[in-house]
Amino acid sequence: MMRLALCVLALPMASWAITISEEEREGQPVVVMENDLYRAVLAYRQARLPLSYFFKLSGHEEFVMPEKLLEDKEHFHYFGGIIDCIPSTSGEDPEDRKGLLWRVPWDIRLVQGEDSVKFEGRAEISYSDPATGRRCRLRFEKTMVGYRGTSVLEMRYRIENFGEQEARFMLAVHGRIGVGGGWDQGDYFYAPGDSCRLYYTNWPSVLERGVEPPCWLEWPLKEATDYRPLDSNYHIFVYVPADWCAVGDEKYKEAVFFVASPVRIGKGTGQMKMGIFMTTNGYVVEPSLTYCGGPEGWTTPGGTVSLGPGETCEFKLYMAAYLGIDRGQVEGLKEARPSFLVLERPEIRRRGEIVTLKGRIALPGFGKLALEHGRKVLYERDVGPGVVEVEEEVRAKAGKLSLKLKDSLGTFVLVEAR
Ligand SMILES: [Ca+2]
Numbered sequence: 001m002m003r004l005a006l007c008v009l010a011l012p013m014a015s016w017a018i019t020i021s022e023e024e025r026e027g028q029p030v031v032v033m034e035n036d037l038y039r040a041v042l043a044y045r046q047a048r049l050p051l052s053y054f055f056k057l058s059g060h061e062e063f064v065m066p067e068k069l070l071e072d073k074e075h076f077h078y079f080g081g082i083i084d085c086i087p088s089t090s091g092e093d094p095e096d097r098k099g100l101l102w103r104v105p106w107d108i109r110l111v112q113g114e115d116s117v118k119f120e121g122r123a124e125i126s127y128s129d130p131a132t133g134r135r136c137r138l139r140f141e142k143t144m145v146g147y148r149g150t151s152v153l154e155m156r157y158r159i160e161n162f163g164e165q166e167a168r169f170m171l172a173v174h175g176r177i178g179v180g181g182g183w184d185q186g187d188y189f190y191a192p193g194d195s196c197r198l199y200y201t202n203w204p205s206v207l208e209r210g211v212e213p214p215c216w217l218e219w220p221l222k223e224a225t226d227y228r229p230l231d232s233n234y235h236i237f238v239y240v241p242a243d244w245c246a247v248g249d250e251k252y253k254e255a256v257f258f259v260a261s262p263v264r265i266g267k268g269t270g271q272m273k274m275g276i277f278m279t280t281n282g283y284v285v286e287p288s289l290t291y292c293g294g295p296e297g298w299t300t301p302g303g304t305v306s307l308g309p310g311e312t313c314e315f316k317l318y319m320a321a322y323l324g325i326d327r328g329q330v331e332g333l334k335e336a337r338p339s340f341l342v343l344e345r346p347e348i349r350r351r352g353e354i355v356t357l358k359g360r361i362a363l364p365g366f367g368k369l370a371l372e373h374g375r376k377v378l379y380e381r382d383v384g385p386g387v388v389e390v391e392e393e394v395r396a397k398a399g400k401l402s403l404k405l406k407d408s409l410g411t412f413v414l415v416e417a418r
Contacts, residue, residue: 017035017115017148017149018034018035018115018116018117018146018147018148019032019033019034019035019112019117020032020033020110020111020117020118020119020146021034021110022110023041025041025043025051025069026068026069026070027069028043028045028046028069028070028071029045030043030044030069031044031108031110031119033050033144033146033153034146035147035148035149036056036149037055037056037057037149037151037321037365038053038055038153038321039052039054039056040052040053040144040146040153041053041081042119042121042144043069044106044108044119044121045071045106046069046071046077046079046102047083047084047101047106047123048079048080048081048082048083048102049081049082049084049121049142049155050081050082050144051063051065051079051080052065053081053153053319053321055254055321055323057151057321057323057385058180058181058252058321058323059181060179060181060252060254061178061181062177062178062179062180062256062321063081063082063175063176063177063178064176064177064178064182064183064282065080065081065176066078066079066080067079067080073102073103073104075095076095076097076098076102078176080176081176082176083098083099083101083102083174084099084140084142084157084171085098085101085170085171085172085174085293086099086125086159086169086170086171087099087100087125087127087138087168087170087171087304088169088170088293088294088295088298089170089172089293089294090293090294090295091130091294091295092130098174099125100125101123101140104123104124104125106123107121107122108122115147115148115408116146116147116148116408117145117146118143118144118145119143119144120141120143121142121143122139122141122142123139123140124140125138125140126138129167129168130298131168131299132168134165134166134167134168135163135165136163136165136168136169137162137167138159138160138161138162138163138169139160139162140157140159141156141157141158141159141160142155142156142157142158143155143156143158144156147365147407147408147409148408149365149366149367149407149408150320150364150365150366150408151320151321151322151364151385152318152319152338152364152409153318153320154338154409155173155316155318155319156314156316157313157314157315157316157317158312158313158314159171159307159313159314160307160310160311160312161307161309161311161312162309162310163309164309165309166306166307166308166309167306167307168298168304168305168306169304169307170288170289170292170293170297170305171288171289171290171313172275172286172287172288172289172293173258173286173287173288173317174284174286175284175285175287176282177247177283178282179249179254180248180249180251180252180254181249183229183281183282183283184229184249185228186227186249186251187227187247187248188225188226188227188247188248189224189225189245189246189247189276189278189283189285190246190247190327191219191240191242191245191246191274191276192242192243192244192333193219193241193242194218194219195217195219195240196216196219196221196224196238196239196240197216197238197239197240197241197273197291198211198214198215198216198217198236198237198238199213199214199237199238199239199275199293200213200214200237201213201234201235201236202233202234202235202236203223203234203235205223206221206223206236214291214300219238219240220331221238223236223278224276224278225276226278227278227283228280229280229281231280232280233279233280233281234279235278235279236278236279237275237276237277237278238275238276239273239274239275239276239286239288239291240273240275240276241271241272241273241274242272242273242274243259243262243271243272243336244259244260244274244336245257245274245276245285245287246330246336247283247285248325248327248330250327253323253324253325253326254321254322254323254325255321255325255330256319256320256321256322257319257320257321257322258274258285258287258319259318259336259337259338260272260274260287260315260316260317260318261315261316261317262315263289263313263314264312264314264315265289265306265307265313266306266307266308266312266313267311270289270305272288272315273287273288273289273290273291274286274287275288275293289305290302290305291303292304316338318338320338320339321364322341322385322386323386324362324385324386324387325362325386325387329343329362329387337412338409339364339367339405339407339409339410339412340361340363340364340405340412341361341362342359342360342361342414343360343361343362343387344358344359345359346359346414346415347417348371348401348403348415348417349417350396350401350417353395353396353397354395355371355378355393355394355396355401356392356393357371357379357391357392357393357403358390359414359415360388360389360390361387361388361390361414362386362387363383363385363386363388363405363407364385365384365385365408366382366383366385366407367382367406367407367408368381368383368405368406368407369383369388369390369403369405369406370403370404370406371392371394371396371401371402371403371404372401372402372403373397373399373400374399374400378396378401379392379394383405390403398418399418400416400417400418401416401417401418402415402416403415403416
């Protein structure tokens, strides 16, 4: 059942700036991805990908892990970390929790490259659509890529209908994040947008407005954004259609970002719904494909996505930890990309041959900032994790100028000017 291969064994482990290895944790086989900025533990037998993400810059574990690992395919355990819930997060049966991936065996393959490492995981699930009775068969592939010198953990998803009939499903990337070492006062959630889909709540201050979920509400909504530990048992679940979301801990100026690519479903494309389940005892972040996770999703219009035989659903989700960024900066972001945040849009201003660069970005790792004039590099600077001020004066002759960020994920044009 298990397929394990460690490829490209050309260099000694110690020389790699990013490594992948098989280890044991609490008696269970796990895979560890590690570089200078984080150590991620993938408990693939329990489908917790990852189970743990230790952010070395802050010294904080970013996930909540309430239970020790063990192997149990019959009963659900809250081991913590991220669990991809497919075909639903919960069903009518109390034992039907967090989908099927934790119940089935996984095939895995590890790849050690020079500047990146890869965990390739694959599992198959089959189930009956509760509304139509159709037999559905899905192949779920999750590839996790770690890079040299950055806290970014790239998660590539590919779901294929390998059955003979249409297959419907929900998918939530259920993340038990406890940013900054745990759930405490001052933790906050944010996603850009001006409205959210209320899924359910028992929060008196929300219900007092006469709302009846599911419905749309103005966003941001303080009950869902501000974590306030209270003795009461209040909860609220909302989704914000957005390409990114963040969970921050204001006292440490620490934040964990999730940045999503567009979602391709069969021949169409869609946008991720950034779900937050905020309670007075903790919170869970759930980037999802629809505005539903529970049993009613099967009979709600738009509650599921659908794939014809042979069709696939594909998207990427990038997780990255940042240090030195406060709540105001997160809420005021102009843009969030997989490997940088734009706090103030970079500009290139020219007065004759004097060129002024201005802007402010935040980075989850190391890279270079370069101003290029054709193939000529006019200015280059090493940059590192945290907020980076761009303020330079450079001499340049007429012609096109490009300000670029180069990191281990690639080269990104921040701004161009003539
Ligand atoms: Ca915290």
